[in-house]
Amino acid sequence: METQNNQLNYIEDTQGRWGIFAWIFSTDHKRIGILYLISITTFFLLAALMGGLMRLELIAPGETIMDAQTYNGLFTVHGIIMIFLVVIPGLGAVFGNFFLPIMIGARDVAFPRLNLFSWWIYMAGAILAVYSQFAGDGPPDTGWTFYAPYSTESGTNVVAAVFAAFVLGFSSILTGLNFIVTIHRMRAPGMTWFKMPLFPWSLYATAWIQVLATPIVGITLMMIVAERLFQIGFFDPALGGDPILYQHLFWIYSHPAVYIMILPAMGVITEIIPTFAKKSIFGYKAIALSSVAIAAVGYFVWGHHMYTSGMSGTARWFFSFLTFIVAIPSAIKVFNWVATMYKGSIDARTPFLYAATFIFLFMIGGLTGLVLGSLATDVHVHDTSFVVAHFHYIIFGGMGFAFFAAIHYWWPKMFGKMYNERVANIAWLITFVGFNVLYFPLFVIGIQGMPRRYFDYLPEFHAGHLISTIGAFILLSGLFLMIINIYRAKKHVTPAGDNPWGGVTLEWQVPSPPPTLNFDEIPTITKSPYSFEK
Amino acid sequence: MTILQIFSGASNFVEGVDTAFVLIFGVSFFFLFGITAVMIYFIYKYHKSRNPVATQIEGSNTLEVIWTVIPLIIVLVMFYYGYKGYAVMREVPEDAITVKVISYMWDWDFEYENGKLSKDLYVPLNKAVKLELTSLDVIHSLYIPAFRVKEDAVPGVANYMWFIAQLEGSYDILCAEYCGLRHSYMEAQAIVVPEEEYLAWLADFDPEVKDPKGLEIMRANACMGCHSLDGAKLVGPSFKGIFGSERTVIVDGKTTTVVADEDYMKRAITDPNKEVVAGFQPNLMQSYKKIIAEEDINHIVDYLKTIE
CATH class of the missing domain: 1.10.760.10 (Cytochrome c-like domain)
Structure with a gap:
């Protein structure tokens, strides 16, 4: 492909706008990706610090640094920010925006203005979410799940928090819609569905969940607001409502939401492993179609959050059965990733290290999910710290580590500068060790019977909580080292080059940083996306 | 509580539940360590210093079928054991003693058939006990870790659970569904005593003495x-x-x-x-x-x- 020496890159090209306006009013998908990167990183750090404070409170039984009401507010706000502001938009909004058009050979997404509007909606929702913490009658204390009738009765600022989640939903729906149309209509000539890279495939499966499932949580959250303001009686039995109905409606969205987080993460890992193994992905179609299978079956497993709720016996075994079935496409991906390494020529650099640890942590998250999908065992560990450990292994160990893998993989492309790889590897090791020290003990005390969302606990759980808190601070120090190291990449004088890792997908064939229109000439695709043969 | 108390037999459900635990954990550890070991071996063996040129392999339909079908069979076996350990939890014997559980922010009351109210759950050894779960306000969840039982107390919904306590002693009852400020202090004890002792305890109560309205x-x-x-x-x-x-x-x-x-x-x-x-x-x-x-x-x- 031609190098585009005359074209400005997207960072230089302000399109005549001044300072910050060149960013917040830009419809360039790459600039919007950076906007999300900055916003999401900020909220991530905020909520991670809240997590650190919660762990500090739990370092010993009894009140340590805060009272129970503050603690209940903290775990609620930690959950709301992490789920709705960080992990749901996460990879799709940052790397999907930046790389989806480039990877499929397009100049932008299908609806660039809608794309910018989605970011503005995201910010409006984010401001509302932060507002709900400081205004009104104290931060919401319902947990991010807003279970009725507690959420319809709590005296705290629930309405603002719920409304924030409602607004954020629109951002997610519109981004999903944008990606679906982009993938259908804007692939480069010759790029058939099965010549499309697998990160776009995962974004495609994700986008359908965003479009189809998010409206349900939007309506459900509005029902909570209506219940609180007008005492309608949807969920509160005192008014003739049904609390179990709320749980069904909530999880119809919120379980597929887990796949909104993890599918793009799987997509990132699928990009990284071939690049560093210098080898075509093993089982391309199996990986592509398993994304679709996860998205499809993932709609019908929500009831596994409700085995002890009083749901009918039939529903309990039905959801348990489907939960076991949905494990299969994830297992298929793991086998194919490992098989891709077979007879490769592996260069274990920072993004690859994160990808390999993703596989390990994701397996722990997935296998402990079997314990929770199984009826007999779930009855025991449901609503214990076992669940907390499980979903942090999936969301943080999975989506989070995939995000770290992605930022180390694509950073030189996005900014044209390489970070210090030695420091990055040290930060990786600290983060990986800290993560396991933090979350693994929670499995053990969960099996012993430590319920979740507990401000205080019985003495037999002390050792586990103490180790976990130590892990939290190892993890936080690893995170800070990682972020500082990436940020300091800008000081490097020598450019990273257009293709520092020797990748073969389209983003490695444009300059670093990419020019505003990505390509001088839209490429014509003749080969599979992971063809390393010269 | 000692380490995990696997197969302690404190209730009739422990064996079924712990069998499912052991099965799932056993298979999981096998796959976790197996796959991780293979991955680390590949990273070592096919490191670019030892294998400078990769062999391009697009995939294998045989392998795809193998690693779809074998895990499928394994998870169906897990599903079966999970279902088996659980199904008995929903089949209450007809001769079970019924205790009404009244949960509220942030305490439990246990009401016996003769009207006796208690803060702790006294149950006779080796007798089936059915708990009828009620809530006066929000959702709570009655959890006895040693018995491997848990069920939500949902306002307006008639939920139940049952068990046979098989070991004398005192076991923690915890609230497992987040219910607000003092959620973590919503505790009680399940006290398992021989039947005679239980009957004596139950009879030590005068139904004529009523609390003020x-x-x-x-x-x-x-x-x-x-x-x-x-x-x-x-x-x-x-x-x-x-x-x-x-x-x-x-x-x-x-x-x-x-x-x-x-x-x-x-x-x-x-x-x-x-x-x-x-x-x-x-x-x-x-x-x-x-x-x-x-x-x-x-x-x-x-x-x-x-x-x-």
Whole structure:
């Protein structure tokens, strides 16, 4: 492909706008990706610090640094920010925006203005979410799940928090819609569905969940607001409502939401492993179609959050059965990733290290999910710290580590500068060790019977909580080292080059940083996306 | 509680549940260590220093089928054992003793068939016990880790659970569904005693002695989760010696004092966030104006006058 020496890159090209306006009013998908990167990183750090404070409170039984009401507010706000502001938009909004058009050979997404509007909606929702913490009658204390009738009765600022989640939903729906149309209509000539890279495939499966499932949580959250303001009686039995109905409606969205987080993460890992193994992905179609299978079956497993709720016996075994079935496409991906390494020529650099640890942590998250999908065992560990450990292994160990893998993989492309790889590897090791020290003990005390969302606990759980808190601070120090190291990449004088890792997908064939229109000439695709043969 | 207490046999469900645990964990560890070991071996063996040129392999349909079908069979076996260990939890024997569980923020009451109320759950050894779960306010979840049982107490829904306790002793009962401020303190004990001892305990109760009407109404509305009768400071102020006392309250951010007369006590029930006693959080209590009838509020006030 031609190098585009005359074209400005997207960072230089302000399109005549001044300072910050060149960013917040830009419809360039790459600039919007950076906007999300900055916003999401900020909220991530905020909520991670809240997590650190919660762990500090739990370092010993009894009140340590805060009272129970503050603690209940903290775990609620930690959950709301992490789920709705960080992990749901996460990879799709940052790397999907930046790389989806480039990877499929397009100049932008299908609806660039809608794309910018989605970011503005995201910010409006984010401001509302932060507002709900400081205004009104104290931060919401319902947990991010807003279970009725507690959420319809709590005296705290629930309405603002719920409304924030409602607004954020629109951002997610519109981004999903944008990606679906982009993938259908804007692939480069010759790029058939099965010549499309697998990160776009995962974004495609994700986008359908965003479009189809998010409206349900939007309506459900509005029902909570209506219940609180007008005492309608949807969920509160005192008014003739049904609390179990709320749980069904909530999880119809919120379980597929887990796949909104993890599918793009799987997509990132699928990009990284071939690049560093210098080898075509093993089982391309199996990986592509398993994304679709996860998205499809993932709609019908929500009831596994409700085995002890009083749901009918039939529903309990039905959801348990489907939960076991949905494990299969994830297992298929793991086998194919490992098989891709077979007879490769592996260069274990920072993004690859994160990808390999993703596989390990994701397996722990997935296998402990079997314990929770199984009826007999779930009855025991449901609503214990076992669940907390499980979903942090999936969301943080999975989506989070995939995000770290992605930022180390694509950073030189996005900014044209390489970070210090030695420091990055040290930060990786600290983060990986800290993560396991933090979350693994929670499995053990969960099996012993430590319920979740507990401000205080019985003495037999002390050792586990103490180790976990130590892990939290190892993890936080690893995170800070990682972020500082990436940020300091800008000081490097020598450019990273257009293709520092020797990748073969389209983003490695444009300059670093990419020019505003990505390509001088839209490429014509003749080969599979992971063809390393010269 | 010692380490995990696998197969302790504290209840009739422990064996079925722990069998499913051992099966799932066994298979999981096998795959976790197996796959991780293979991955690390590949990273070592096919490192670019040892294998400078990769061999391009696009995939293998045989392998795809193998690693789809084998895990599928394994998870179906897991599903079966999970279902088997669980199905018995829903089949209550006909001769089970029924105990009504009344849960509220943030305590449990256990009501026996003869009307006896208890703060702890006394059960006879080797006898089936059925718990009928009720809630007066939000969702709670009754959890006895040693028995491997848990079921939510949902207001307006008739949930149940059952078990046979097989080992004498005292076991923790915890609330597993988040229910607000004192969720983590919503504890009780399941006390397993020989049947004779249980029957003696159950009989030690005079159904003729009734609590005052006001106290019953307060119990039914879960007042006692936050307000004590003995002066202990819970979430709300104690009722001890309340009548006629001088209260320091905060009205619209200003501190003032009022005398707790009948009128004040009624206002505290119907409009609790108007005058908040100094040192307590506002907005934790809702108005009971529409929930408790006026006549019953009078009963409560009459009763509170007697708490000295």
